[in-house]
Amino acid sequence: MRGLFIALRGAAKKRQVRKLAIGCAAVALCGGFLTQAAVADGAPAPAKAPAQPAGTVTWGGIGWGLGIAADFDVGGARVASASVVNNIVRVNDTSNNVGVSFVLEAHYFFTDWALPAVKRGCVYSKGYDPFNCNDIGIGPFIAIEVGGGTSATPAASSPVTGYALGAMIGLHHPKYDSNGVLVTTDTSSWNFGIGYRVDPKAQVLGDGLVANAPLPVGDSIRYKTEPRGGIMLLSSFSF
Numbered sequence: 001m002r003g004l005f006i007a008l009r010g011a012a013k014k015r016q017v018r019k020l021a022i023g024c025a026a027v028a029l030c031g032g033f034l035t036q037a038a039v040a041d042g043a044p045a046p047a048k049a050p051a052q053p054a055g056t057v058t059w060g061g062i063g064w065g066l067g068i069a070a071d072f073d074v075g076g077a078r079v080a081s082a083s084v085v086n087n088i089v090r091v092n093d094t095s096n097n098v099g100v101s102f103v104l105e106a107h108y109f110f111t112d113w114a115l116p117a118v119k120r121g122c123v124y125s126k127g128y129d130p131f132n133c134n135d136i137g138i139g140p141f142i143a144i145e146v147g148g149g150t151s152a153t154p155a156a157s158s159p160v161t162g163y164a165l166g167a168m169i170g171l172h173h174p175k176y177d178s179n180g181v182l183v184t185t186d187t188s189s190w191n192f193g194i195g196y197r198v199d200p201k202a203q204v205l206g207d208g209l210v211a212n213a214p215l216p217v218g219d220s221i222r223y224k225t226e227p228r229g230g231i232m233l234l235s236s237f238s239f
Helices: 002-040
Strands: 061-073 081-085 088-093 098-109 135-146 160-172 189-205 223-238
Touching: 061 135, 061 160, 061 189, 098 160, 098 189, 098 223, 135 189, 135 223, 160 223
Parallel strands: none
Antiparallel strands: 061 098, 061 223, 081 088, 098 135, 135 160, 160 189, 189 223
16 A cells, blocks of 8 residues: 555656646747747847957067157268368358268067057947057167168268167057957057267268368368267167
8 A cells, every 4th residue: 555655756756857848848849939030020130249358458568660760960961062262161061960861770669668558459339539549668679770861861981870879659549340450460550769879970070170260281172981879769660
């Protein structure tokens, strides 16, 4: 008698478990049907989060650029040409005291100091932060100058006419692909620098000759070259 009671109780439990499973399946089917019906009726589907770029700045470090520089002599007047007028030394041309030239520069940009929004990297969206998600870097640079002075093309004998070392700031606008992912291979930037420039062969009047002073007896106009320091203002582009 007791065995028959246990068997009946087990059968009842199995029947309840089966009913619970059937009920869960029915709920799932109804939920899917309702979701499909809502989409069919024009209701918006759940929005998917856009792909997000990495939260770190990928631009910076070592780079190089091509640009144009203006240099200003601070160590005295360079003399392009001079003559003797009524036995007085007259300088005819000092235009190379301010020169414009092409430069090739190498730099290292630090980016960790940047503003929090820039430091974290820009989150892709249709609206940008007040700084338009630009990366800003600053660091040292070294440059060689080609075709300095008044010449627009380098001389055949000495194409490098100056050297400079200073500080530079770079501006980089991040690029994103169609999926909103940051393009990490883009290293383009617009750079501005200021530094100390050295001209290894600045032409000046020879020893003993002074501008606007009498020409020494028996002498003539002579020139010499010497190292001369100055200031360089530089603008370059990195690719």
